[in-house]
Structure formats: structure tokens, C-alpha cells
Amino acid sequence: MQYTFRQLTSRPDSQGRCRVLLDVTWEGYRxxxxxxxxxxxxxxxxxxxxxxxxxxxxxxxxxxNTKLAGLVADLSDLFNKxxxxxxxxxxxxxxxxxxxxxxEAGNGPVAPPDPLLTDLLQQWEHEHPQSSPDAxxxxxxxxxxxxxxxxxxxxxxxxxPFYVGYLAYLHALELSDSTIGKNIxxxxxxxRLAEKHIPTWxxxxxxxxxxxxxxxxxxxxxxSYRPTxxxxxxxxxxxxxxxxxxxxxxxxRRLQPxxxxxxxxxxxGRVLVLExxxxxxxxxxxxxxxxxxxxxxxxxxxxxxxxxxxKRNEHIKELAEAAGLSRTFVRVxxxxxxxxxxxxxxxxxxxxxxxxxxxxxxxxxGSGGDHNLKEAALGHLGGAxxxxxxxxxxxxxxxxxxxGQVGALDFLHPEKDDN
Numbered sequence: 135m136q137y138t139f140r141q142l143t144s145r146p147d148s149q150g151r152c153r154v155l156l157d158v159t160w161e162g163y164r165x166x167x168x169x170x171x172x173x174x175x176x177x178x179x180x181x182x183x184x185x186x187x188x189x190x191x192x193x194x195x196x197x198x199n200t201k202l203a204g205l206v207a208d209l210s211d212l213f214n215k216x217x218x219x220x221x222x223x224x225x226x227x228x229x230x231x232x233x234x235x236x237x238e239a240g241n242g243p244v245a246p247p248d249p250l251l252t253d254l255l256q257q258w259e260h261e262h263p264q265s266s267p268d269a270x271x272x273x274x275x276x277x278x279x280x281x282x283x284x285x286x287x288x289x290x291x292x293x294x295p296f297y298v299g300y301l302a303y304l305h306a307l308e309l310s311d312s313t314i315g316k317n318i319x320x321x322x323x324x325x326r327l328a329e330k331h332i333p334t335w336x337x338x339x340x341x342x343x344x345x346x347x348x349x350x351x352x353x354x355x356x357x358s359y360r361p362t363x364x365x366x367x368x369x370x371x372x373x374x375x376x377x378x379x380x381x382x383x384x385x386x387r388r389l390q391p392x393x394x395x396x397x398x399x400x401x402x403g404r405v406l407v408l409e410x411x412x413x414x415x416x417x418x419x420x421x422x423x424x425x426x427x428x429x430x431x432x433x434x435x436x437x438x439x440x441x442x443x444x445k446r447n448e449h450i451k452e453l454a455e456a457a458g459l460s461r462t463f464v465r466v467x468x469x470x471x472x473x474x475x476x477x478x479x480x481x482x483x484x485x486x487x488x489x490x491x492x493x494x495x496x497x498x499x500g501s502g503g504d505h506n507l508k509e510a511a512l513g514h515l516g517g518a519x520x521x522x523x524x525x526x527x528x529x530x531x532x533x534x535x536x537x538g539q540v541g542a543l544d545f546l547h548p549e550k551d552d553n
Contacts, residue, residue: 135160135213135223137206139169139187141178145261150174153329154187156205158228160213165225167232168329169205171198205231229331248290251280254324261327268443276320279304289328292321294335301338310467314338344466346483347491350499350540352459353377357426357543359457366456368439369449371430375438377489377496378427378537380511383443384413391436394423400527402534406431407526421511422530424537446486454481500536507532 135158142153151172158165177192184203188195208231216223249257255277259270280287283303284296304314318338325332348356357374361367376386393410399422406423423431441449459480466473490512498508510529 135209137209139180139184139202141173141175141180143175146175147172147261148263152178154178154202156202156209158209160223163225165228167205167228169202169232170329171201173198248288249328251287251289251324252277254289254327257327258323266443271444272316273320276317279307279317280320289324289330292325292336294333297321297336305469308469310469311338312467345491346463346465346480346485346488347495348459348480348484348488350496352461352480353492353496354541354543356454356457356459359453361453361456365449366453368441369446369453371433372439372446373450373453373489374543375427375430376486377493378424379408379421380490380493380497382412382414382490383446383486385410385419386438387440388413389438394431394436399530401531405530405534407530420526422526422534424534426537426543443486450484450486450488451481454484455479457481459484496540497533497536500539501532502539504532504536507536 137159138157140155140157142155146152152175154169154171154173156167156169158167171188173188173192173195177189177195179187179189184206185199187202188198190196192198209228212227212231213223216227255273258273259265262269280300283300284291300317301314304317315338318336322332322336325336356370359370361370372386375381376383389408389410394406394408396404397407399405399407402422406428408419408421408423410419411417412419461480462477463480463483465476465478465483467476468474494508494512497511498505501507507529511533
């Protein structure tokens with residue numbers, strides 16, 4: 135038997151304390167135990183002895199260390215007795231060592247042993263104050279489906295029969311598989327918040343239809359359109375900037391002036407280079423700005439005009455319709471694993487994720503079908519992409535040349551062409 139203490143720093147509470155977990159491995163098994171202890175990351179030392187894991191600077195450190203040391207003692211006692219009687223240790227026995235603990239003074243709020251899922255939603259919002267209003271809105275919609283199906287649902291009621299019945303209920307509503315997947319993600323998040331084991335059956339296979347994109351002539355048509363409404367002028371800039379750099383909307387709205395600087399690129403000269411870390415993956419982005427993106431960045435003076443995701447989706451559809459993007463697009467949504475086709479005008483199906491796919495298609499077209507460059511620009515090649523620190527010189531010129539082949543995209547209003 136081997137054990138390791140670690141701290142889950144991705145979800146701190148309102149006071150910055152993070153949960154301490156205990157990983158146990160034995161005879162091919164591995165189990166993650168929730169210790170019920172929280173502390174500041176700066177006060178936690180995973181390499182220290184169980185009785186000294188938490189520094190004295192942490193309020194209540196003595197009691198917290200005693201609790202962790204006691205858990206290790208119980209664990210050792212369990213395995214010693216099993217070895218003495220030559221019996222295997224079952225995972226149920228290991229999980230039984232962790233019992234719900236009463237809240238300790240000054241150690242943050244602790245969920246009740248069998249909380250309501252609505253309470254866990256409030257806990258999630260409390261622990262994620264930086265989450266966007268759109269993310270909170272999606273979780274609340276999911277919670278609404280659960281309340282409509284079973285009012286006052288508690289964690290203990292998340293059984294396999296309940297899950298099967300709830301899936302049937304969601305399918306009866308004719309929701310897409312991707313929407314159903316969000317419901318299952320919420321259930322798994324609730325179990326994590328309640329520090330419960332997530333069963334293997336709590337999952338669903340989600341298939342996605344073909345993503346929406348624009349053809350080269352449609353992108354040029356969108357770029358040459360002259361909107362009169364200020365909201366559409368800003369959206370046109372966001373779409374073109376996002377497409378040229380293959381950015382997710384979540385990354386676009388996080389850009390700050392210091393993320394772009396002027397640098398020397400071998401074989402190209404002085405160019406503006408984007409450098410930041412992706413929100414979704416944490417990987418570093420290093421991309422040269424094509425001329426159009428550079429012009430937009432200068433016009434913004436390094437400040438992206440940010441609005442809510444819901445408003446952006448409304449504006450991008452309005453912009454596409456005004457620009458005359460009416461080609462029929464067959465949207466495919468999977469329901470119960472079966473494709474359902476729905477022919478719609480292109481302007482009705484574009485979204486804030488469309489520019490990223492447009493950029494990928496344009497880079498592929500402009501590079502003569504270089505799939506490696508496209509995947510690199512999307513960040514799908516890990517360390518071998520332009521998202522790696524040492525590969526800007528390798529992929530940067532190819533990236534700029536690909537956009538050069540796409541052709542000039544003139545979008546700036548005449549009165550702003552001097553910028």
C-alpha cells in the first residue's frame with residue numbers, strides 16, 4: 135500500500151483554502167479519498183510527515199494535522215490487519231475510512247452529508263465567483279430540468295435507476311445529445327462538490343455535428359460589408375480578429391494590452407506577436423498577427439470590446455444576415471445517437487465559435503492543404519505547435535503566408551483607414 139497527500143488547487147473556497155486529498159494505491163487499485171481538510175496552498179507541504187503537512191501559519195493547523203495523521207493511522211491499521219489475516223483489502227473498506235466531518239471553526243463551509251443539488255449549485259457559484267454569467271445561466275438551466283423531473287433531489291438519490299429514468303426524460307424533451315451531456319456534467323460536478331465517488335455509469339457519449347464555417351468568398355463578403363450600427367461594427371471587428379488568430383471566444387475576451395508586443399520574426403521582420411495562456415487547456419499561445427488582425431488590435435488600442443456571450447451570439451447572427459450570408463446550411467444534431475438534419479440559412483447557425491473554425495479552414499486553404507499547420511494553429515499538436523514557446527519561428531512565417539494567400543480582407547471604414 136502506498137499513499138500520497140495532494141491539494142486540489144483548482145477550486146479554492148471564498149477564503150482561498152483548497153481541499154487536501156489522499157491518493158491510495160494497492161494491488162492494482164487506486165482510490166482518491168476526500169479528507170475533509172482545507173488550507174491555504176502556501177501552508178501545505180505534500181512532502182512533510184502526516185502530522186506536519188499543514189504549517190502553523192494556518193489557523194487550526196494542529197487539529198487539521200491531527201485529522202490527517204489519524205486517517206493515515208486508520209489506513210495503516212486496515213492494511214496491517216488484512217495482511218495478518220491474509221485477506222485482500224476491498225475498496226469499500228478504504229472508502230469507509232472517510233466519514234462526514236462536522237464543520238470546523240474558520241475552516242470554510244462544508245456541505246451536509248446528503249445535500250440538495252440546488253444547494254450544491256449555490257456552492258459551485260460561491261466557489262467560482264469569476265465564472266461568466268453565461269456559465270452560471272447554463273448550470274441553472276440544467277438545475278431547472280432536474281427540479282422539473284424530481285423536486286428536492288438529494289445526492290443520495292443519484293442512483294443508476296434514477297440516471298436511466300432521467301436520461302429517458304431528457305430524450306423525451308427532444309434535447310440534443312450535447313445538451314444532455316451538459317446535464318450529466320452537472321451531475322458529476324455535484325458529486326465532486328459533495329466529495330462523493332463518481333460511478334462509472336454516470337456518463338454519456340456525445341456526438342457533434344459538422345461545425346459551422348464560412349467559405350473564402352463568404353469571409354471576404356463579411357469583411358467588405360459596411361455596417362452602420364455601432365454594435366455590428368464592433369462585432370465585425372471581433373469576428374475578423376478572432377478568425378485570423380483562431381481564438382476561442384473565452385480567450386478573445388481575456389486579452390489584455392500586454393498580451394501583444396512587437397517582435398522580430400526571422401524572414402519576416404518586425405511583427406506584432408500574441409502571447410498568452412489558453413483558458414481551456416492552459417497551453418501557451420504565440421502567434422504572429424496577420425495584417426488585418428494587427429490593424430484591428432491597433433484600432434482597439436489593445437482593449438477588446440467585450441460583451442456577454444448571449445449578446446455576442448445575437449450580434450453575430452444579425453451581422454451575418456445583414457452581410458447577406460444566406461446559403462443553406464444543413465445543421466446536424468444528434469438525438470439519442472441518431473442524426474437529425476435541419477436545413478437553415480447560414481446566418482441563423484453562426485455562433486461565437488464559428489470564427490475559430492473559419493480561421494482553421496482558411497489556414498488549411500491558404501497553405502495548400504497543410505494539415506500540420508492547421509492543427510498546430512488550433513493548438514492540437516501539443517508541444518509541436520505554434521502554442522509551444524520555441525516554435526514561433528518555424529510556424530509563424532507559414533501562418534502569415536497562409537493568410538496572405540487567402541487575400542486582402544478590407545473591413546476598416548474609410549474615416550479610419552489612416553489608423
